[in-house]
Amino acid sequence: MNIDSIKNGYVLDHIKAGKAMEIYEQLNLANLDCQVALITNAKSKKMGRKDIIKIDRLIDIDLDKLGFIDPNITVDVVKEEKLIEKKKIDLPEKIVNVAKCKNPRCITSVEKDLDQIFVLTDKENQIYRCHYCETSLKD
Amino acid sequence: MKHLIDIKDFSVEEINDLIKVAKNIIKSPDKYSHKCDGKILATLFFEPSTRTRLSFESAMLRLGGNVLGFSEASSSSVSKGESVADTIHVVGGYSDVIAMRHPKEGAPFVASVKSSVPIINAGDGGHNHPTQTLTDLLTISQEKGRLDNLTIGLCGDLKFGRTVHSLINAMLRYKNIKFVLISPDELKLPEYMIKVLESSGVEYIETNDIEEYMGDLDILYMTRVQKERFFNEQDYIRLKDYYILNLDKLKNAKKDLCIMHPLPRVNEISTDVDDDPRAAYFRQAEYGVYIRMALIMYMLGVK
DSSP states (O other): OOOOOSSSSEEEEEEETTOOHHHHHHTTTGGSSSSSEEEEEEEETTTEEEEEEEEEOOOOOOOHHHHHHTTTEEEOOOOOOOOEEEOOOOOSSEEEESSOOOOOBGGGTTTTTOEEEEEEEEETTTEEEETTOBBBTTT | OBBBBSSSSSSSHHHHHHHHHHHHHOOOOOOOOOOOTOOOEEESSSOOOOOHHHHHHHHHHTTTEEEEEEGGGGGGGGGGGGOOOHHHHHHHHTTEEEEESSBBTTTTHHHHHHHHSSSEEEEETTTTTTHHHHHHHHHHHHSSSSSSSEEEEOOOEETHHHHHHHHHHHHHHTSSSSEEEOOOOGOOOOHHHHHHHHHHHHHEESSTTTTTGGGGGEEEEEEOOOGGGGGOHHHHHHHHTTTTOGGGGTTSHHHHHHEEEESSOOOBBBBBGTTTTTHHHHHHHHHHHHHHHHHHHHHTTTT
């Protein structure tokens, strides 16, 4: 399968297979008018199967959102068709308006105009807790 | 500006200072009766809690201050759809300090971000209730004469019981504390609190038998199984009377055991225990007023 190489933009590589659509939506890639290639279930020596997203423009990418969805993604920055940087992403300390608190007793369920904020409280187990009620996203 | 949303907002030094002031108030209440003349405490209770509200109001009145507020959401502008942020914005102009209770978890934190006066969390859903924890610490200090070297039995609903979680967090900051966690399997201390215990290196034992370690305890903290924390009424009915403390169960207990309960109790402590000198729960409720007096003074910067 041939996909055009990109001139100036990003290759989001090593995405866990099946996660590409979530990233596509979270980064609002549907709103771009440049070429965006979404490749799912590509063969990978390291991962078996992986997803890849290619974006043919140097947009502002929210690395915190990416890191929250999958901290193992690599972000290749391409300029003039050359790979100039491999950005490493990490679990963000705080995520804002990425996930919603599921606790029906949380103030965010009723109070208007509150940002949905989660804070990383346990890096090893990737536990994020609501900034308001401390409920874990994984509960 | 200082707020009290979570007991962890206060350092051990700050807590020890509050306890010291509260003990002075117990000794010489007259010296404090005009400390807050001309000041106003607003008690904003978005859900009813008569005991906590009266304790705050008594504290402020005993300091010579005044109180205003509401005791349930239906008698406030919330029933018209006003946000917490707007309510606090307005009431900040009417008062010098606000004690706020709210059924939604995190509401006092939202209030503290918007408030022009100090906010005291008087309970937010199943989340925090720091003035209960301060009350518990004063009780332990007053009854046992120390806050370290204690074996503390926590009994009942350890899953949803916020007073228990806060008390554990507070006591972990003192030396040589051991916990005995007594609960039915369904109401065991949640995994994340177990992790807190383990990472602090404190000694703890889990059991569902209230009598098994009774002879080791310095403190027995009983809790009520709260109906409002259950989504399924059948579970509540099955678990509500799991533990009933009576004199028979206390036969192996230490002579200087201190029995505590945040109140109100339902059936979990038999009334025959009330006259035993080890029953500290009614004194505990009274200590709640003194520690709130010390807290209000601290929040207002009154020496």
